Amino acid sequence: MEQDSSRESPSQERSSLPGEPPSSALGQSFSQVLRRLTSQESRRGKTRSAALQDLGALIEAAECDQLFEGSGTSLRGMPEILGQVAKVLEKYAAPPKEQEGRGHANAEVAEKAAAVGLLILKLLGKVEAAKNSLLCPTWKIGLRHLAGPIYIFAVTHSLEQPWTSPRSHEVAGEVLSLLLRVTQCSSVAGFLHGENEDEKGRFTVIMELLKPDLNKESWKKNPATKHVFSWTLQQVTRPWLNQHLERILPPSLLISDDYQTENKILGVHCVHHIVLNVPAADLLQYNRAQVLYHALFNHLYTPEYNLIQAVLLCLLDLFPILEKGLHWKGGAARPTTQCDEVLQLILTHMEPEHRLLLRRTYARNLPAFVKRLGILTVRHLKRLERVIVGYLEVYDGPEEEARLKILETLRLLMQYAWPRVSCRLVVLLKALLKLICDVARDPNLTPEPVKNTLLEEATDCLILLDHCSQGQVKGLLVKTLQSCEDSKVVNCIRKVRQVSEGASYDGT
Structure with missing residues (x-):
């Protein structure tokens, strides 16, 4: 699995783009536009709009065979570059860290998201055209690099959040619908866990992309990450969720352990979903169920009624798992x-x-x-x-x-x-x-x-x-x-x- 570079700072992103020179003139053009988007100058409206327009023109002008070409030995083939494009666009449209004057910042994020969403729709349209033409078999490789970042963008801006507007919400919904159509998935759950037995699904890829933003030091830098994680987690149910337990349990506990009630409730909902959809044997292994119990029990000392409600509902479903190991032999109390x-x-x-x-x-x-x-x-x-x-x-x-x-x-x-x-x-x-x-x-x-x-x-x-x-x-x-x-x-x-x-x- 490729390492996620979309969650890095702009300076890191900029230095990673040149790397090995792209194998085509189209790849070089994409890389140049990406440098402009990730530079400090991109914060200025005119520079940003010009870069997005150039990127849209490149996507529209590119032929399918050019857009998905790449040699087997080149690390900078077009599928990889398209993956970088999707990652940079997703990061570019992400809401900033919570700060003063957030009303103005949220309006700017919604504007960016609407513009980025239109570009992603063009890109997915090219994938769909290549898929239907049957003349460009490498479209599947390109889609594999595109699907994860595009999904994160779509979920970030299709949920009802302060940084969305009716327009950005609508565009993000269109992006998610087109992504499901191109990947031949009937639902988001199918997209994540795979709709066929021989299909792996993309939940692991999504979790790996979110992982850099889900540690103790970074999870609050992007306010959308916790919502994308929570919403994505709750789309995956039995019997698929238990194989991802090591990826989903630490972030859930991390979010629930925050000082803000809103985050505590969000984390408890994640934990509750895990309790309901992971077999008891897996939760009892390595004392996980006890860890969950103590994390939830500590919340009962808070005076927040909505948090207490979420915790009690979760505990009532956790008790049967905790008590599986208890056996009363009679005689004693x-x-x-x-x-x-x-x-x-x-x-x-x-x-x-x-x-x-x-x-x-x-x-x-x-x-x-x-x-x-x-x-x-x-x-x-x-x-x-x-x-x-x-x-x-x-x-x-x-x-x-x-x-x-x-x-x-x-x-x-x-x-x-x-x-x-x-x-x-x-x-x-x-x-x-x-x-x-x-x-x-x-x-x-x-x-x-x-x-x-x-x-x-x-x-x-x-x-x-x-x-x-x-x-x-x-x-x-x-x-x-x-x-x-x-x-x-x-x-x-x-x-x-x-x-x-x-x-x-x-x-x-």
């Missing part, structure tokens, strides 16, 4: 797992939490942890009880997402740990009745459909609580039914009594 550790930390954070977005995020994921642990949730019962009671007391906005999820958690808890519920009967009964009264008396804050859902969920929990306590709830609700005047509360209590007694309930 089951060992605690990483799921226990995470749930304990979540409950610790939930108790004093007052920020609504974080409360909703924790509550949203709590039922999945109870399902995951099952009967072993009894290890956390005391803290769960405090969290459930505390969260049921607090109004959570018109959608009441947190309270609905807490009711779901309580229902699951009673289903899995019912022998331990009866001793908590009074506490849970008071919390549920208080919730029902608060919702029934709420004049206008909560929409009626949400109120009805809350009352139904709370009533179902009362019914389950009655089953767990061998019918004690019915007896405790008798006095409440006699003294209560609110029709909605009375309706819920009657439903609990009638369902618990085995009678059908018609809601009247």
